[in-house]
Amino acid sequence: MRPSLYTLLPNGNAKCQACAHQCVIKPDGHGSCGQRRFNGTSFIVPRDAVSGLAIDPMEKKPLYHFLPGKEVLSYGMVGCSLACPFCQNWEISQVGRDERADATMRAVTAEEMVELAVQRNVPAIAATYNEPIISAEWTADIFELAHNKGIRTVLVSNGFASPEAVALLAPLTDAANIDLKAGTDDGYRKLGGHLQPVLDTIAELHRQGVWLEVTTLVVPGFNNTPEHNTAIAEFIASLSCDIPWHISAYFSTYKMPSTPQFTSLIDIEAAVQCGNQAGLHYIYTGNLRPNLSHADTLCPHCGKRLIQRFNYTLQGNAIKNGKCPDCGAIIAGVFD
Ligand code: SF4
Structure with a gap:
């Protein structure tokens, strides 16, 4: 069971805990985002x-x-x-x-x-x-x-x-x-x-x-x-x-x-x-x-051009097993 990102308050309002605004929402109101709502009995989370x-x-x-x-x-x-x-x-x-x-x-x-x-x-x-x-x-x-x-x-x-x-x-x-x-x-x-x-x-x-x-x-x-x-x-x-x-x-x-x-x-x-x-x-x-x-991604150790991109499209990827093929430096990331 996952924790809820809101709390129903004793005074009849609800407190949203999704973002750092921590909005207190009155019945039939919504938070600062305009999307998370409280109808007085249920808290309504956007979904589906x-x-x-x-x-x-x-x-x-x-x-x-x-x-x-x-x-x-x-x-x-x-x-x-x-x-x-x-x-x-x-x-x-x-x-x-x-x-x-x-x-x-x-x-x-x-x-x-x-x-x-x-x-x-x-x-x-x-x-x-x-x-x-x-x-x-x-x-x-x-x-x-x-x-x-x-x-x-x-x-x-x-x-x-x-x-x-x-x-x-x-x-x-x-x-x-x-x-x-x-x-x-x-x-x-x-x-x-x-x-x-x-x-x-x-x-x-x-x-x-x-x-x-x-x-x-x-x-x-x-x-x-x-x-x-x-x-x-x-x-x-x-x-x-x-x-x-x-x-x-x-x-x-x-x-x-x-x-x-x-x-x-x-x-x-x-x-x-x-x-x-x-x-x-x-x-x-x-x-x-x-x-x-x-x-393009360059090797931070030897400067080799490792990944070439043009307009969000990959043109080439020389990284081998997460490393630069020339100097062996580890290239940070998740490559497979
Ligand atoms: S109601 Fe929206 S703006 Fe307010 S705390 Fe929740 S997510 Fe943030």
């Missing part, structure tokens, strides 16, 4: 529906050191625990928070989804597109069913989770990509959250042996400063220099439609420098024209 279901390359999550070149059945619901003004998929994430967000869902069960992965011979399932922590109990059901069928599991999250949700999902998760959107608490407050719970989620997933990669969207006027990107890179390095860091370019959208419309290459390269100075072994850049991205 998706806004999107597609087979993606693993590189799109992005995960570059977990089953490179393999496919992943990716699903998402609607809603999010944060309200980033630069959200790149706000039509899905802000349902329940912003009436302009109008993504709809269709019914699908955990069993149907896992069966689809089996039929299509897809080796992994990813909870992605919206924030999977707000439906953590259903995510856990899907991941457990997937494991029972020999299918790996991937969590793509903003990391603004409660310790209880991390404790529920970490043992069922094989790989995760967690956003680290800002290096300061002040930055996270602008997104409707806090920094420390995100750092705690990343550290705990790493401690529990989940293969981990971190993504930062570099947004002009928000986090395109050494203050943010040095703090992010040094935090990752404090856990392990082998954790890949994906530095992603922004394009103007949602509540930040103004200029500049794109992250400049200068800002992307400045963030890469922060990662280099922190000693990170694997730094990637994305959301750029493919010929401008750093998408």
Whole structure:
């Protein structure tokens, strides 16, 4: 029997414990995410529906050191625990928070989804597109069913989770990509959250042996400063220099439609420098024209080009038994 991520309070309200907001919800109300509800007697967790279901390359999550070149059945619901003004998929994430967000869902069960992965011979399932922590109990059901069928599991999250949700999902998760959107608490407050719970989620997933990669969207006027990107890179390095860091370019959208419309290459390269100075072994850049991205995996010991990628597609993989074939250095990741 799994623990519940909510508590019914003696005063007739309910407390949600899925994300770090820890909302207290009155009868017939919902939490800050707009998705978890309390009807006065029962707590209602989103489940059995998706806004999107597609087979993606693993590189799109992005995960570059977990089953490179393999496919992943990716699903998402609607809603999010944060309200980033630069959200790149706000039509899905802000349902329940912003009436302009109008993504709809269709019914699908955990069993149907896992069966689809089996039929299509897809080796992994990813909870992605919206924030999977707000439906953590259903995510856990899907991941457990997937494991029972020999299918790996991937969590793509903003990391603004409660310790209880991390404790529920970490043992069922094989790989995760967690956003680290800002290096300061002040930055996270602008997104409707806090920094420390995100750092705690990343550290705990790493401690529990989940293969981990971190993504930062570099947004002009928000986090395109050494203050943010040095703090992010040094935090990752404090856990392990082998954790890949994906530095992603922004394009103007949602509540930040103004200029500049794109992250400049200068800002992307400045963030890469922060990662280099922190000693990170694997730094990637994305959301750029493919010929401008750093998408290849290089051996951190001898510099050999090990994995070549173009536009999320694998062009070649020279890693042998998890090692560089030239110098024998171990390449961190899960390669089979
Ligand atoms: S998931 Fe987070 S935002 Fe949603 S109801 Fe629970 S505590 Fe509140």
